[in-house]
Amino acid sequence: MTVNMGSADRIIRAIVGVVLLALVFVGPQTPWGWIGIVPLATALVGNCPAYSLLGIKTCKTK
Template identity: 40%
Template sequence: MPKNIGMIDQYVRIVLGLALVAFAFQDGLSVQGWHWAGLTGFVLLLTAFFRSCPAYSVLGISSRAAHRRSEAGRFEI
């Protein structure tokens, strides 16, 4: 799976994912009402961990910076 998530996008996904998971489990392990929607935070955490988003792949989007060539001729990531 190609990496298509940049560093800022990764940090935003981690923060939002943790916030959504905290919302889901704010009353303990019993997820009731709209709290189940907070479980989508796990998806954000997984995509941030692997730095690959299937939706980005389908749409051809990448928030990852392109590889640049430094003055010494080495590639920077």
């Protein structure tokens, strides 16, 4: 798997993922917060499958 996400994109996804997961335990305690696993996982791996399909790269190339 190649990295196709830049650092800013990864940081934003990680924050959004953590906030969504927090909704499961704090606040309205809705099960929709489990969707936060997706942006958190893609941030940790550095590869977004949707970006691969669309040919988008937000990382700097060498």
